[in-house]
Amino acid sequence: MSEIQSVKWLRALLGVHLNGHGARLEFLARFILALLQVRTVNLSRLAVVCSSRAKVSSNYIRLQRFLREFVIDQAEIAQGVAALLPKDVPWILTLDRTNWKLGRVEINFLVLGVVYQGLAIPLFWTVLPKAGNSSTAERKALLERYWQTFCGQPVAYLLGDREFIGKDWLVYLRQRGLPFRLRIKHNHTLTSKRGESYPLLREFRPLAIGQTRLLRQPRRLWGLEVFLSAKRLGQDEWLILVSDTYSAHSLEEYAQRWSIETLFAALKSHGFHLEDTGLTDPERLERLFALLTLATLWALHVGLWAHQHQPIRQKKRSSDLSSASFATDSISSSASSPNSTPLDPPFSLCWDSCWTDNPSRSNRISASCCPS
Numbered sequence: 001m002s003e004i005q006s007v008k009w010l011r012a013l014l015g016v017h018l019n020g021h022g023a024r025l026e027f028l029a030r031f032i033l034a035l036l037q038v039r040t041v042n043l044s045r046l047a048v049v050c051s052s053r054a055k056v057s058s059n060y061i062r063l064q065r066f067l068r069e070f071v072i073d074q075a076e077i078a079q080g081v082a083a084l085l086p087k088d089v090p091w092i093l094t095l096d097r098t099n100w101k102l103g104r105v106e107i108n109f110l111v112l113g114v115v116y117q118g119l120a121i122p123l124f125w126t127v128l129p130k131a132g133n134s135s136t137a138e139r140k141a142l143l144e145r146y147w148q149t150f151c152g153q154p155v156a157y158l159l160g161d162r163e164f165i166g167k168d169w170l171v172y173l174r175q176r177g178l179p180f181r182l183r184i185k186h187n188h189t190l191t192s193k194r195g196e197s198y199p200l201l202r203e204f205r206p207l208a209i210g211q212t213r214l215l216r217q218p219r220r221l222w223g224l225e226v227f228l229s230a231k232r233l234g235q236d237e238w239l240i241l242v243s244d245t246y247s248a249h250s251l252e253e254y255a256q257r258w259s260i261e262t263l264f265a266a267l268k269s270h271g272f273h274l275e276d277t278g279l280t281d282p283e284r285l286e287r288l289f290a291l292l293t294l295a296t297l298w299a300l301h302v303g304l305w306a307h308q309h310q311p312i313r314q315k316k317r318s319s320d321l322s323s324a325s326f327a328t329d330s331i332s333s334s335a336s337s338p339n340s341t342p343l344d345p346p347f348s349l350c351w352d353s354c355w356t357d358n359p360s361r362s363n364r365i366s367a368s369c370c371p372s
Helices: 003-017 022-038 043-049 056-069 074-084 136-149 167-175 250-267 282-309 323-336 359-369
Strands: 091-102 105-116 119-127 155-160 180-184 189-191 197-199 212-214 219-221 224-234 237-243
Touching (some): 003 074, 022 282, 043 056, 056 282, 074 105, 074 119, 105 136, 105 250, 119 250, 180 250, 212 250, 237 250
Parallel strands (some): 155 180
Antiparallel strands (some): 091 105, 180 237, 189 219, 219 224, 224 237
């Protein structure tokens, strides 16, 4: 597929769910395709391949201006993410942070994602104005943006690591009616029916390494009735979960939290090298993250299509080749080799009339862009 065809396809796909004039959508398409080719957010390298019709210096200036002036609507992007998800299936949400240092500047992203095909796809994110853990207020603010966009969307449960815990946080989740599977530290205390405090580990101390236990009756933690489950990982290492309701599969459900770690690996050292950016301004970083979200969506779709035509070899190690990384490998190699045959996924693979709420619009796009 030629560069012009690739840009035309992707620009049409983006136009299904993103508002904007043709030039803006074309730039987004070129940015995403360039990002998949060079696999870094370094603007100097992106400028080389972003458009063959302009000088590298012009591309670089345009990239800078775009990240400085581009107005992002995270709700709009989140709705585009929702369009690819199966309908009438409760979502699994996951909340986590990723951070790094650029000189003396701490860059700290708080991200809410939805689990899909083993990967957490970002829905909403924010750059925290500090290093370290997020506060309950910051988490609430992020989730409130989610509720404003997806008020009636069923959620199976929210996943979070040991950072995302605390009485006020659990009270908020319950008030919002959001089920949760959250990991807690083993040094908390519980309260008996008589009002006496005792160590949480007393419930699980008899477990041997590798054994699990799920408590069918609620326990009182911070004055709240919750359900506990645990697995002993090592001599002094535990996986202990707190849930809003009893689930016989809570430990297996929590294992899907790893999908957001896979996302961060794909955005950073194993994929797009987000930490290579020289940006430190929070607004520009959030704009860049929006572009990476769109690139991740496209890579995932192409990877799923490629897997249908050439099954991805599965490995047992944690460095398994995901559909998203398979897509970036295929696209980058095709783009860099003039003799290779680039991936040519069908238009219907992506945000087309199968998912969009505006079928008349998507049908017009399909008619103009789909190969016969």
